[in-house]
Amino acid sequence: MSADTAASKKIPGTKENKNQERFVYQDDEVIEKPFNWGEFTRLFAYMKPYAKQLLPIIIVMMILGTITKLTVPYLTSLAIDKAIAPAEGSPSLRLLYWIAGGILLLYIIQWAAATYRIKYTNIIGQRVIYDLRTDLFKHIQKLSFSFFDKRPAGSVMVRITNDINSLQDLFTNGVVNLMIDCVQLVGIMIILLFINWKLGLAVILTVPVMFLISTKLRVRIRRAWQDVRMKNSRINSHLNESIQGIRVTQAYTQEDENMKFFDQMNATSRKSWNRASTMNQAFGPLIEITGGVGSLILFWYGAFLIQSGELTIGLLVAFANYVGNFWDPINRLGQMYNQLLVAMASSERIFEFMDEEPGIADKPNAVPIPSIKGDIKFEHIVFEYEKGRQALKGIDLDVKAGQSIALVGHTGSGKSTIINLLSRFYDVTDGKLTIDGYDIRDVTIRSLRSQIGIVLQDTFIFSGTIRDNIRFGRLDATDEEVEAAAKAVNAHEFIVKLPGGYETEVEERGNVLSMGQRQLLSFARALLADPRILILDEATASIDTETELKIQEALKVLLKGRTSFMVAHRLSTIRNADNIIVLDHGEIKEQGNHQQLIQQKGIYNGLIEAQFRFL
Numbered sequence: 017m018s019a020d021t022a023a024s025k026k027i028p029g030t031k032e033n034k035n036q037e038r039f040v041y042q043d044d045e046v047i048e049k050p051f052n053w054g055e056f057t058r059l060f061a062y063m064k065p066y067a068k069q070l071l072p073i074i075i076v077m078m079i080l081g082t083i084t085k086l087t088v089p090y091l092t093s094l095a096i097d098k099a100i101a102p103a104e105g106s107p108s109l110r111l112l113y114w115i116a117g118g119i120l121l122l123y124i125i126q127w128a129a130a131t132y133r134i135k136y137t138n139i140i141g142q143r144v145i146y147d148l149r150t151d152l153f154k155h156i157q158k159l160s161f162s163f164f165d166k167r168p169a170g171s172v173m174v175r176i177t178n179d180i181n182s183l184q185d186l187f188t189n190g191v192v193n194l195m196i197d198c199v200q201l202v203g204i205m206i207i208l209l210f211i212n213w214k215l216g217l218a219v220i221l222t223v224p225v226m227f228l229i230s231t232k233l234r235v236r237i238r239r240a241w242q243d244v245r246m247k248n249s250r251i252n253s254h255l256n257e258s259i260q261g262i263r264v265t266q267a268y269t270q271e272d273e274n275m276k277f278f279d280q281m282n283a284t285s286r287k288s289w290n291r292a293s294t295m296n297q298a299f300g301p302l303i304e305i306t307g308g309v310g311s312l313i314l315f316w317y318g319a320f321l322i323q324s325g326e327l328t329i330g331l332l333v334a335f336a337n338y339v340g341n342f343w344d345p346i347n348r349l350g351q352m353y354n355q356l357l358v359a360m361a362s363s364e365r366i367f368e369f370m371d372e373e374p375g376i377a378d379k380p381n382a383v384p385i386p387s388i389k390g391d392i393k394f395e396h397i398v399f400e401y402e403k404g405r406q407a408l409k410g411i412d413l414d415v416k417a418g419q420s421i422a423l424v425g426h427t428g429s430g431k432s433t434i435i436n437l438l439s440r441f442y443d444v445t446d447g448k449l450t451i452d453g454y455d456i457r458d459v460t461i462r463s464l465r466s467q468i469g470i471v472l473q474d475t476f477i478f479s480g481t482i483r484d485n486i487r488f489g490r491l492d493a494t495d496e497e498v499e500a501a502a503k504a505v506n507a508h509e510f511i512v513k514l515p516g517g518y519e520t521e522v523e524e525r526g527n528v529l530s531m532g533q534r535q536l537l538s539f540a541r542a543l544l545a546d547p548r549i550l551i552l553d554e555a556t557a558s559i560d561t562e563t564e565l566k567i568q569e570a571l572k573v574l575l576k577g578r579t580s581f582m583v584a585h586r587l588s589t590i591r592n593a594d595n596i597i598v599l600d601h602g603e604i605k606e607q608g609n610h611q612q613l614i615q616q617k618g619i620y621n622g623l624i625e626a627q628f629r630f631l
């Protein structure tokens with residue numbers, strides 16, 4: 017059977033289907049939700065700190081702008097009825113000049129008011145966006161590992177970038193335009209009724225029809241935009257994953273498969289956008305048609321009123337002008353409503369993250385742990401990442417200050433889990449973990465983590481200089497201290513050979529550095545922090561003997577005088593450990609030093625023999 021037929025029939029287990037499964041993303045949001053007033057007020061509360069200071073100026077400018085705008089048609093009617101074609105007497109050019117001058121002045125005032133209004137609304141808008149972005153980022157930084165376990169990095173990024181940006185327009189233009197439009201609408205209605213209440217009423221009666229149309233459409237439009245956002249979020253997640261995994265994709269020549277999947281997502285996003293946009297487009301013309309009907313009523317009934325002597329031509333022109341200014345705000349209010357719906361969809365997603373409680377947080381009565389000595393006790397610790405699946409099944413371990421512990425065992429046996437619990441990236445499901453007698457759940461996270469140094473398998477290098485990356489261990493370290501740390505772990509030698517030495521710029525994830533170099537750099541970072549407890553998830557990468565030796569020497573320096581936990585893969589590292597813990601399916605099966613365990617001829621001996629077999 018050809019691949020095509022297999023794919024089209026969707027036979028489980030085919031290459032095509034396997035790939036599809038690889039890219040299944042969780043739906044990132046709930047589409048159907050009622051308009052949430054609570055969230056709406058919460059969003060607008062962000063304006064509060066600036067509203068008191070800036071809103072009065074904006075409102076004054078807005079009222080000034082509206083008054084001047086609404087006075088122009090009235091002056092025009094005066095020009096027609098009093099200066100150009102007066103009912104009694106002869107036309108007055110002088111009066112016409114005065115009126116024209118007045119209109120010019122009004123336009124200048126209107127322009128000045130608009131300039132200041134826009135300036136101040138921009139200030140409010142930008143500050144609100146700044147605060148929202150800061151709050152969200154601050155909160156996301158606090159969230160625990162379990163939160164990130166469940167979400168693709170792309171979808172987290174989308175909320176900080178796209179969702180916040182989509183609120184930008186609402187705060188910079190939307191809110192104030194909404195106020196202006198409302199004021200203008202009410203103002204025009206009053207003027208229309210004042211000029212001629214019968215004609216005014218006839219025109220105003222079309223307004224409910226317009227709102228009816230907009231309410232009918234609004235639910236569908238809202239859903240359509242939410243759908244667009246969801247599809248975009250999926251694309252971003254996939255994009256993020258694809259870029260991060262580009263090397264693997266290319267190595268396995270999966271570009272075409274990946275492209276096919278991306279294409280599908282892209283097409284769905286395009287369709288979804290088209291649907292939403294078509295609905296949006298339909299909104300404007302519908303309003304215009306209703307507006308047209310309104311104008312018909314105006315001229316038909318207006319002409320009738322002129323004939324019966326109840327209205328002058330000038331006032332009908334003014335009326336037509338006002339009515340022209342009437343549909344605009346209604347139309348904009350419709351658009352504004354859409355903008356609001358999009359913004360609400362974004363704010364729903366933003367607040368969903370902000371309301372996410374950090375799984376790991378300080379207890380209300382948490383105390384800072386005093387300077388750590390390094391005695392660590394695991395008391396019958398059970399841990400589940402997911403309910404019902406025990407990754408650790410009752411670990412008891414007593415570690416004395418200064419001891420070095422090597423964790424060994426098959427893949428998935430629970431080694432990384434132990435070190436994750438020690439740094440309190442997760443809380444134990446059952447049992448107790450104490451450091452110097454303190455249950456780590458009772459102390460502040462900051463005081464705990466600041467005394468624990470962690471070198472993870474994925475030695476993350478941030479974009480910046482080599483010096484910055486080492487200094488990440490302790491931000492107030494001097495240049496000399498940074499270099500001393502690098503020298504102590506044998507990193508200095510390769511750093512000075514780099515084109516810019518310590519000032520060499522490394523990119524995100526440190527792709528310009530080799531695995532061994534990255535590891536030495538992270539050792540220097542950990543040494544600079546001078547932690548009492550050191551956790552090391554050793555990289556399994558095979559490196560040359562020279563680097564291996566360098567790493568061993570670096571480790572000796574690093575471990576000296578500290579309690580250390582190492583997920584160890586290299587025999588040399590394991591052999592020197594004070595206590596080797598052999599894990600199997602989340603349980604400690606053997607422990608002791610290298611000699612003792614070899615003599616036991618158990619799992620450890622098997623692991624070591626297996627390693628030798630490969631040499």
Ligand SMILES: Nc1ncnc2c1ncn2[C@@H]1O[C@H](COP(=O)(O)OP(=O)(O)OP(=O)(O)O)[C@@H](O)[C@H]1O
Nearest residue numbers: 165401402407425426427428429430431432433434
């Ligand atoms: N974030 C996670 N969510 C759910 N389950 C997890 C998570 N991390 C690990 N596990 C599961 O917990 C068990 C122990 O994993 P752990 O990472 O501690 O193993 P390990 O001994 O460090 O393996 P390796 O040597 O491959 O790194 C495994 O069954 C694994 O599938």
